[in-house]
Amino acid sequence: MRAEGVAVAGLCFRYAPGREVLGGVDFTAPRGQVTAVVGPNGSGKSTLLKVMSGYLRPQEGRVSVCGRDPFSLSHEERSALVAYCGDEPEPAFEFTVEETVRLGRVSRTSGDPDALSRKAMAEVGVLDLRARPVTALSSGERQRVFLARALCQDPEVFLLDEPTAHLDMAYELQVMEMVARLAGERLKTVVAVHHDLNLALRYASVLFFLKEGRIRHRLTPDQVTPEIIAEVYGVKASVLAHPALGRPVVVPESPI
Amino acid sequence: MLDRDGWRREDDGILDGAKRKNLAMSGFLLMGFALALGLAVGSVPVPLREVVSTLLAGPGAGTESAAIIWTLRFPRVVLAFVEGSALGVAGAVMQGLFRNPMADPYVLGVSSGASLGAVIGMVSGLGSALGYWSMPALSFGGAVASMAVVYGLATYGGRTDTWTLLLSGVATSSLVSAAIAFVMVLFRERVDEIVFWTMGGLSRASWRTVAAAVPYTLPGVLALFTYGGALNALSFGEEPAFHMGVPVEKAKRALLWLSSLIVAGGVAFTGPVGFIGLIVPHAVRLVAGPDHRRLLPLSALFGGNALLLADLLARTVARPREIPVGVVTSFFGAPFFLYLLFKARRGRP
Numbered sequence: 001m002r003a004e005g006v007a008v009a010g011l012c013f014r015y016a017p018g019r020e021v022l023g024g025v026d027f028t029a030p031r032g033q034v035t036a037v038v039g040p041n042g043s044g045k046s047t048l049l050k051v052m053s054g055y056l057r058p059q060e061g062r063v064s065v066c067g068r069d070p071f072s073l074s075h076e077e078r079s080a081l082v083a084y085c086g087d088e089p090e091p092a093f094e095f096t097v098e099e100t101v102r103l104g105r106v107s108r109t110s111g112d113p114d115a116l117s118r119k120a121m122a123e124v125g126v127l128d129l130r131a132r133p134v135t136a137l138s139s140g141e142r143q144r145v146f147l148a149r150a151l152c153q154d155p156e157v158f159l160l161d162e163p164t165a166h167l168d169m170a171y172e173l174q175v176m177e178m179v180a181r182l183a184g185e186r187l188k189t190v191v192a193v194h195h196d197l198n199l200a201l202r203y204a205s206v207l208f209f210l211k212e213g214r215i216r217h218r219l220t221p222d223q224v225t226p227e228i229i230a231e232v233y234g235v236k237a238s239v240l241a242h243p244a245l246g247r248p249v250v251v252p253e254s255p256i
Numbered sequence: 257m258l259d260r261d262g263w264r265r266e267d268d269g270i271l272d273g274a275k276r277k278n279l280a281m282s283g284f285l286l287m288g289f290a291l292a293l294g295l296a297v298g299s300v301p302v303p304l305r306e307v308v309s310t311l312l313a314g315p316g317a318g319t320e321s322a323a324i325i326w327t328l329r330f331p332r333v334v335l336a337f338v339e340g341s342a343l344g345v346a347g348a349v350m351q352g353l354f355r356n357p358m359a360d361p362y363v364l365g366v367s368s369g370a371s372l373g374a375v376i377g378m379v380s381g382l383g384s385a386l387g388y389w390s391m392p393a394l395s396f397g398g399a400v401a402s403m404a405v406v407y408g409l410a411t412y413g414g415r416t417d418t419w420t421l422l423l424s425g426v427a428t429s430s431l432v433s434a435a436i437a438f439v440m441v442l443f444r445e446r447v448d449e450i451v452f453w454t455m456g457g458l459s460r461a462s463w464r465t466v467a468a469a470v471p472y473t474l475p476g477v478l479a480l481f482t483y484g485g486a487l488n489a490l491s492f493g494e495e496p497a498f499h500m501g502v503p504v505e506k507a508k509r510a511l512l513w514l515s516s517l518i519v520a521g522g523v524a525f526t527g528p529v530g531f532i533g534l535i536v537p538h539a540v541r542l543v544a545g546p547d548h549r550r551l552l553p554l555s556a557l558f559g560g561n562a563l564l565l566a567d568l569l570a571r572t573v574a575r576p577r578e579i580p581v582g583v584v585t586s587f588f589g590a591p592f593f594l595y596l597l598f599k600a601r602r603g604r605p
Contacts, residue, residue, distance in 0.1 A: 055498055079501025089493045092355035093546035099488070106489045107501030146496075153500065 004031040004066060005189040006052055006157055011061035013044075013051055013213075021047045022058070023213040029206075031156075032187040034180060036194050036204035040233055044213040045193040046086065049159045052191065053084040066156050066189075079107045083150040086161030094133035097126055097145050104152030111154065120151035123178050125171065139166040147175065158182060160192040164199060176203050197229075197250045202242075221248050230256055279544055283557040287337070290564040294333035295325055297568060299576045332461040335469055336567045336581075337560035339458075339522035340532055342473050344559015345480050346515035347533030348540070348551050352487040353511055354418060357541075360534040361519040363425045364512065365402035367528035368432040370520060371454045373398020374527070375436050378450060379443045388464065392524035399520035402428060407512065416508055418494065455580030456527035458567050465525050476518035477556055483511055484549030491546065529582050531589025532562050538596055 006029045013022040021044045029035035037045045050056045052063055054070030063070055065082050073081065083104070091100075101121055105113040121127040124144040129137065134145060143166045150158060163179065164172040180203050182188045194200040200207050201221045209217040209232045216232055229237040229250060236253040295307045302310070302321050310317065315326040346361035354363065362368075377383030377394035384390055406428050410421035436454075440447050486507045489497035498504045519533070536559045537551060544550050563581070566588070570581040 053499060055495060075501045075503045079499075084499040088496050089355070091492060092357070093352075093491050093541065095488070095491075095546050099545075099547060100492070103489050103492070103500055106485045149500075 005029050005033075006066075006191060007064045008048075008052060009062050011048070011051060011058050011063070013047055013056060013058045021213050022051070025061070025210075025213070025215055027208060027215060029189055029191045031189045032183055033205040034183045034190045034192060034203050036192050036200035036207045037210055038194050038197055038200050038207055038232075039210035039216075043210045045210055046161050048210065049084065049086070049161050049191065049193060052157075053082055053159050054078055055084070076107050076109070079153060079155065081155055082157040082159060083153040083155045084159040084161070085147050085150040085163060087165070088146060091134045091142075094135050096130065097121065097132055097134060097137070097148075098130040100134050100145055101126075101130075101148045101152050104149040104154070108153065113152070116154060117148075117152045120148040123151055124148045124175060140168060140171060143167060144171065144175065155188075157189040158191070160190065162193055162195060164194075164196070172199070179203065197224075201248050201250065202245070224248055224250070279540075279554065280557070283554065283561065286561045287557065287564070290561050290568065291333055291337070294336070294564055294568050295329050297572055298324070298329060299571070300324055327463070331463045331466045332458050332567070333564060334466050335461040335525065336458050336564045338466075338469055338473050339526050339529070340563025340566075341477055341556040341560040342518040342522045343529060343533040343563065344536040344540075344555035344557075345477050345552050346519045347559070348537035348548065348555040349480055349483070349487065349511050349515040350533070351537055352491045352548055352551075353508065354422060355491055355493065356422075357538055358534070359422075360530075361515060362429075362528065362533070363422060364406045364516045365425050365428040365432060366399045366516050366520050367523055367530075368429040368436070369402025370395040370399035370523035371528060372432050372436055372439075373401075374453050375439050375450050378446055378453070379439060389468075392465075392468070395527075396520055396524040399523055400517070402432060403513075403516045403520065415505055416512070418508075421512075452580060453527050454582075456529040456582030456585075457570065457578070457580045458526055459571075459578060460525065469521060469525055472521045473518050476514050476521075480511070480514050480518075481552050481556075483507060484547070484552055487511070487548035487552075488546075491548070527580075527582065529563065529566075529585055531585045531593070532559055532566070535589050535593050535596070536562050538593070542596060542599075 008025060008027045011022050011025040012020065014020050025048060027048065037048060039045055047056060051058050052065065054073070057071055068081065070078055070082065098117060101117045102113050104120070105111065105116065118127065121130055124147050126141065126144050126148055129141060134142060137145065147163060160179065164175055167175060176199055179190055179192065183190045192204065201224065205220065207219050207221065207224065208215050209219070209228065211232050217228055224239060226237055226239055229235055234256050236256050238251045238253065240249050240251060242249045292304060292307065296302050296304050302325060306321050307325060310319070310321045310325045313322065315322065343361050350359040350361055350363050351357050373394040374391060377391050382390060382394060386393060406421065406424045407416065409424040410417050440450055486502050489500045489502045490504070490507065494504050537555045540551055540554045540558055544554055566584040567581050570584045571578045573579065
């Protein structure tokens with residue numbers, strides 16, 4: 001296995017005996033790139049991320065995060081290596097945005113929490129909200145706050161489960177540009193689960209198509225064809241070139 | 257707290273370090289005031305100046321005031337403060353851990369377990385078998401047994417499920433309460449005694465109880481203070497806390513056991529005292545914000561003050577009779593709780 005980025009091999013995961021969610025997944029995400037995991041609902045995308053983060057222990061297979069096994073790391077080491085950002089329950093208490101973002105440093109002892117949290121809040125556009133309670137935010141604002149908390153954690157690997165699910169068009173682009181810079185400029189490893197194929201096609205170097213717990217395809221954006229969309233999603237779609245950017249764009253037509 | 261648009265005002269206590277310090281300061285002032293009052297007031301009032309001179313003269317002065325203050329009231333106010341602190345901090349811990357401002361220190365069935373232990377002691381004669389320590393030992397045993405059952409029911413494969421824990425706590429508590437009711441029916445002549453015990457009170461306080469309660473409770477309270485950061489993360493959910501690098505299962509285990517154990521110790525000496533563990537953290541949170549690094553110590557401080565003042569009322573309102581302190585805490589606690597609830601709701605859009 002490579003010593004940088006994330007790699008998993010022969011990964012099998014079951015929540016209960018007989019109910020296999022991941023069945024022999026091989027996956028790699030190199031450092032300095034955005035790698036996308038796409039696929040239909042229930043295909044195991046989030047489970048895959050949570051296994052890579054060390055939260056769910058797989059029954060079979062190996063996981064390597066920057067060359068380390070996340071299940072043998074101390075909690076502090078793990079938080080320095082990998083951050084996960086996904087859907088969270090409604091906050092129970094009125095922590096301010098700033099208090100919430102600073103929790104990214106809760107188990108990190110090095111670094112300046114003030115500077116890191118300010119920078120993180122600025123990067124996702126929540127600096128103006130810093131004194132507001134998270135309970136009073138919209139779901140999109142809250143999603144950016146949780147993203148800022150992951151940025152404040154400042155790890156090597158970012159595992160993002162639908163990082164733009166609640167965002168409007170402008171913030172969707174702003175957040176994804178920021179994620180692209182994380183990989184491109186700061187050489188972090190980013191694995192992002194997307195429902196929006198076009199975001200994945202635009203920002204990811206490689207797309208893994210997951211279906212029923214198995215990787216069906218590993219493709220660069222240029223290699224995605226209508227046949228693949230039909231096979232993975234059961235949707236008839238056209239793949240066009242973006243008129244301005246030239247990147248491929250998927251335009252769905254009808255279910256098959 | 258919040259203005260109409262849900263913004264936290266800049267002059268709010270949450271952001272203002274000076275105000276935060278003021279809250280701690282006023283907590284200590286209140287403590288001094290309540291302690292002084294607790295020593296001076298009772299069925300035999302002692303003027304404050306005499307309280308001071310008696311304290312300075314030491315316990316061996318031989319006067320009537322010395323007997324009242326040194327042997328009756330002093331241990332009593334100390335015990336009230338210590339057990340109130342335990343309830344305050346344990347309540348804050350449980351609310352953070354269960355992500356629920358309605359949780360109280362007795363969620364693991366500590367109070368009903370302790371009551372059953374005490375009731376068994378009263379009706380079986382075991383309550384005097386071991387002398388002075390029999391009743392505290394039995395109620396402590398009951399509390400710990402109940403905790404262990406609830407914890408065991410909710411723990412599987414090294415993980416403790418918080419929801420299962422909450423529900424097992426409720427179920428176990430009502431089962432144990434049914435057992436208490438059954439015993440009461442069988443031993444009608446002891447009903448008064450049992451009811452009085454389950455309403456809580458500090459009349460059994462003595463230097464012996466203080467000598468047992470303080471070294472038992474204080475380390476637990478101080479240990480809980482160190483979990484402020486972990487509780488902050490946990491109050492966003494266990495999975496997010498894990499991703500922030502919190503050792504979730506280890507922290508949960510420590511928090512549940514430490515807080516339940518200190519409360520179990522308190523119940524053994526004072527009987528169950530309701531509402532302090534529920535309201536104090538709630539009120540502190542409204543003023544100081546939800547950060548557990550502040551919330552835990554402040555809840556301990558104001559929890560101690562609350563029980564101290566409640567006990568003061570308990571032994572003075574119906575002088576020379578004493579009413580159970582649990583009656584006082586519920587009588588004032590419930591309306592105050594509703595007040596906080598509606599006050600907090602008005603601030604929301």
